[in-house]
Amino acid sequence: xxxxxxxxxxxxxxxxxxxxxxxxxxxxxxxxxxxxxxxxxxxxxxxxxxxxxxxxxxxxxxxxxxxxxxxxxxxxxxxxxxxxxxxxxxxxxxxxxxxxxxxxxxxxxxxxxxxxxxxxxxxxxxxxxxxxxxxxxxxxxxxxxxxxxxxxxxxxxxxxxxxxxxxxxxxxxxxxxxxxxxxxxxxxxxxxxxxxxxxxxxxxxxxxxxxxxxxxxxxxxxxxxxxxxxxxxxxxxxxxxxxxxxxxxxxxxxxxxxxxxxxxxxxxxxxxxxxxxxxxxxxxxxxxxxxxxxxxxxxxxxxxxxxxxxxxxxxxxxxxxxxxxxxxxxxxxxxxxxxxxxxxxxxxxxxxxxxxxxxxxxxxxxxxxxxxxxxxxxxxxxxxxxxxxxxxxxxxxxxxxxxxxxxxxxxxxxxxxxxxxxxxxxxxxxxxxxxxxxxxxxxxxxxxxxxxxxxxxxxxxxxxxxxxxxxxxxxxxxxxxx
Ligand SMILES: Nc1nc2c(ncn2[C@@H]2O[C@H](COP(=O)(O)OP(=O)(O)OP(=O)(O)O)[C@@H](O)[C@H]2O)c(=O)[nH]1
Ligand SMILES: [Mg+2]
Numbered sequence: 001x002x003x004x005x006x007x008x009x010x011x012x013x014x015x016x017x018x019x020x021x022x023x024x025x026x027x028x029x030x031x032x033x034x035x036x037x038x039x040x041x042x043x044x045x046x047x048x049x050x051x052x053x054x055x056x057x058x059x060x061x062x063x064x065x066x067x068x069x070x071x072x073x074x075x076x077x078x079x080x081x082x083x084x085x086x087x088x089x090x091x092x093x094x095x096x097x098x099x100x101x102x103x104x105x106x107x108x109x110x111x112x113x114x115x116x117x118x119x120x121x122x123x124x125x126x127x128x129x130x131x132x133x134x135x136x137x138x139x140x141x142x143x144x145x146x147x148x149x150x151x152x153x154x155x156x157x158x159x160x161x162x163x164x165x166x167x168x169x170x171x172x173x174x175x176x177x178x179x180x181x182x183x184x185x186x187x188x189x190x191x192x193x194x195x196x197x198x199x200x201x202x203x204x205x206x207x208x209x210x211x212x213x214x215x216x217x218x219x220x221x222x223x224x225x226x227x228x229x230x231x232x233x234x235x236x237x238x239x240x241x242x243x244x245x246x247x248x249x250x251x252x253x254x255x256x257x258x259x260x261x262x263x264x265x266x267x268x269x270x271x272x273x274x275x276x277x278x279x280x281x282x283x284x285x286x287x288x289x290x291x292x293x294x295x296x297x298x299x300x301x302x303x304x305x306x307x308x309x310x311x312x313x314x315x316x317x318x319x320x321x322x323x324x325x326x327x328x329x330x331x332x333x334x335x336x337x338x339x340x341x342x343x344x345x346x347x348x349x350x351x352x353x354x355x356x357x358x359x360x361x362x363x364x365x366x367x368x369x370x371x372x373x374x375x376x377x378x379x380x381x382x383x384x385x386x387x388x389x390x391x392x393x394x395x396x397x398x399x400x401x402x403x404x405x406x407x408x409x410x411x412x413x414x415x416x417x418x419x420x421x422x423x424x425x426x427x428x429x430x431x432x433x434x435x436x437x438x439x440x441x442x443x444x445x446x447x448x449x450x451x452x453x454x455x456x457x458x459x460x461x462x463x464x465x466x467x468x469x470x471x472x473x474x475x476x477x478x479x480x481x482x
Contacts, residue, residue: 058314060312061312061313061314061319062314062319062320062321063318063319063320063321063343063344063471063475064320064321064323064341064342064343064344065320065321065322065323065342065343065344065345065346065471066322066323066325066335066338066339066342066344066345066346067079067322067323067324067325067345067346067348068325068327068335068345068346068347068348068373068377069327069347069348069349069350069370069373069391069393070327070328070350070358070366070369070370070373071293071326071327071328071358071359071360072262072263072293072327072350072359073327073348073349073350073370073393074348074350074391074393074394074452074454074455075294075324075325075327075348076292076294076298076324077288077289077454077455078346078348078391078393078454078460079298079300079322079324080287080288081288081454081457081460081461081464082300082302082322082464083300083302084284084287084288084457085461085464086302086304086464087300087302087303091287094213095282095287096282097213098213098282098286098287098290099227099231099280099282100163100166100167100227100230101167101290101292102268102275102282102286102287102289102290103159103163103230103231103234103275104160104163104164104167105262105264105265105268105289105290105291106234106241106268106269106272106275106276107156107159107160107163107234108160109261109262109265109268109269110153110156110241110244110245110269111156111157111160112261112265113244113245113250113254113261114150114153114154114244116250116253116254116257117142117146117150117250117253118150120142120253121142121147141249142249143249146247146249146250149240149243149244152237152240153237153240153241153244156237159230159233159234159237162230163230166227166230205292205293205294205295205326231278231280232278234276235276235277235278237276238272238273238276238277241269241272241276242272242273245269245270245272262291263291263394263397264289264290264291264455267285267289267455268286268289271286284457285455285457288454288455288457289455293326293328294324294325294326294327294331295326295328295331296325296326296331296334297323297324297325297334297338298323298324298325299321299322299323300321300322300323300324301319301320301321301322302319302320302321302322303317303318303319303320304317304318304319304320304468305317307472308472310476311472311475312475318472323338323342325338328359328360329358329360329361330360339380339382339383339386340382342383342386343386343387343471343475344386344387344388344389344471344474345377345383345386345387345388345389346389346390346391346467347373347374347377347388347389347390347391348390348391348393348454349367349370349371349374349390349391349392349393349429349433350366350370350393350394350397351367351392351393351394351395351398351425351426351429351451352394352395352396352397352398352400352401353366353367353370353394354366354367354408354411354412354425355401355406355410355411365411367411367412371432371433371436374390374433374436374437375436375440378436378437378440378441379440379441379442381442384441384442384443384445387448387470387471387474388437388445388446388447388448389447389448389449389450389467389470390433390447390448390449390450391450391452391454391463392426392429392430392433392449392450392451392452393452393453393454394453395422395426395451395452395453396453396455396456398422398425398426399422402420402421402422402425407420408420408425415428426451430449433447433449434447434449448466448467448470450463450466450467
């Protein structure tokens with residue numbers, strides 16, 4: 001008896017099949033090839049779906065944190081605290097790169113002071129002038145020795161250009177005025193009243209931190225001025241810079257023209273003996289204070305190897321992706337695409353700014369702007385499931401301001417006759433933020449609110465540990481594990 005195999009790969013079976021279908025051998029070969037191609041494509045699609053599922057699973061395990069708040073609210077400084085504490089390896093690697101940023105901060109502050117003196121000497125209105133109650137001749141007592149100092153320090157412009165060139169393509173000098181939108185939901189509008197009041201209206205900004213801090217990663221062809229010679233030149237100006245900064249007439253002119261210097265300027269200029277030297281070694285505090293305005297979006301990954309046991313892990317670590325954005329009104333429309341997938345928003349409101357105006361629109365009070373932004377975030381339907389964390393930041397500067405007699409109610413009439421004290425004001429604002437959330441949130445929810453001074457790295461480390469625990473708990477609750 002003849003046995004007919006039922007194996008489809010059996011040549012005999014194929015021959016039979018071919019005969020049954022009335023195919024020529026060439027047709028059979030072509031058909032078999034078509035079938036094998038179809039099978040291969042189907043396998044590839046299955047594989048892709050499997051990979052996509054794995055990536056989606058992986059992505060869902062990553063906590064996405066968005067840092068929001070107006071310009072100079074402390075977003076990048078908060079990110080630095082996170083990295084200093086939880087990404088020590090990268091932090092150390094970048095330490096040296098911060099040297100040029102700190103030096104640039106110093107040089108730009110000195111050049112701003114020179115511009116103030118220049119404006120005072122020529123009787124120009126420059127910045128936000130405030131009568132300090134002293135006799136007029138006391139206010140503008142700039143002498144020949146000031147003029148001499150100005151001439152001696154003028155070459156710092158070259159040092160500035162060299163530092164800018166050294167910092168490279170990741171950072172650039174940009175105008176800080178221009179199209180503005182109050183919230184990420186508004187169409188940008190133009191205001192002409194903006195930059196004219198503050199110096200040149202230009203500021204050094206960073207697009208890609210990586211390029212700024214890692215000279216090796218720079219594009220080929222980038223010209224690197226000799227960094228050591230910049231450091232030596234700057235050290236040569238140390239005594240004159242100190243003379244200028246410590247001068248009483250200069251200090252009074254600066255006090256009258258508020259908002260001229262960045263918040264970190266005092267810190268660096270008080271440390272000239274340590275920083276303007278050939279042997280300068282960058283400290284953690286220097287990095288935290290070094291200021292480069294952010295434009296665009298910076299993404300950072302943090303991997304917590306010591307995460308709680310239940311945290312979803314990728315290759316043994318709980319992963320966060322932190323996004324740092326530019327807070328200037330021009331940059332705010334760029335926030336919107338990030339709302340959809342954000343798990344956590346850390347919103348920074350600088351509480352010391354109740355008497356300040358937005359640099360990009362001098363008609364708008366900075367605290368008012370922060371409250372409007374907070375309301376937009378609370379109202380957003382895209383953010384209904386997002387965990388909200390609020391840092392009432394710059395408490396140290398608030399304390400200083402109140403100590404020097406600035407009265408809150410003069411700038412915020414709704415504050416009324418409440419005590420002009422830090423704790424009372426912080427409590428008042430906390431209630432205000434909570435009320436805005438309650439009134440505007442599409443669904444009931446709470447926000448975690450912390451008073452902070454993010455330049456104080458020790459205190460901030462404790463706050464960040466609380467934030468991390470809070471995010472962990474909330475994430476677990478959302479995945480119905482609690
Ligand atoms: N004294 C003090 N200075 C602070 C505090 N937080 C931030 N700063 C300083 O304020 C300046 C602005 O901080 P950044 O973190 O760069 O602000 P940002 O929100 O990232 O600003 P943009 O990038 O323009 O949106 C820096 O010089 C910081 O050192 C604070 O709590 N106290
Ligand atoms: Mg920033």
